[in-house]
Amino acid sequence: MVKFFLLIGLSILNLQAFSQDYQWAKCIGKTGTNNNYVSSNGIITDNVRNIYTTGSFSDTLDFNPGAGVNNLTGTGGYVLKLDSAGNFSWVTYLTATGLDIKIDAQGNLYVLQANSISKLNASGNIVWVKSISPTFTSFKLDLNANIITAGYLREPKILTLVQM
Secondary structure, three states: OHHHHHHHHHHHHHHHHOOOOOOOOOOOEEOOOOOOOEEEEEEEEOOOOOEEEEEEEEEEEEOOOOOOOOEEEEEEEEEEEEOOOOOEEEEEEEOOOOOEEEEOOOOOEEEEEOOEEEEEOOOOOEEEEEEOOOOEEEEEEOOOOOEEEEEOOOOOOOOOOOOO
């Protein structure tokens, strides 16, 4: 009986040691019709705790969770940067849904889309977009910012390694 209570006591102590404190929550607002939507498919932080997210949206959407207005209009993807307190920094429009996002040591962002990978600089400007085939569903960056992808083929194909 003593061992049982000791085990419970250690378990409760362990849970409290790893509990998280609530910091903040932000909402991206909408302007326009009721047909608009926003989804987030990928999220990452940098070494100073800035937050980057990517996904899709439609219609007109205000991506600034604060008092300012920073609308994107259309249907496509986005990359959004918030600082560590959740304040708006910038948003960039993508022509297709952002599926996943990574960051390299220089602060450049890489966004996987259905048939492309986009590279953005630390200010959110698109540096390049590379078409890829077949459809890739996941990717990683190595220490030299080489892109390693995973995905699926519907039929046998010859894949060619392309330096990005």
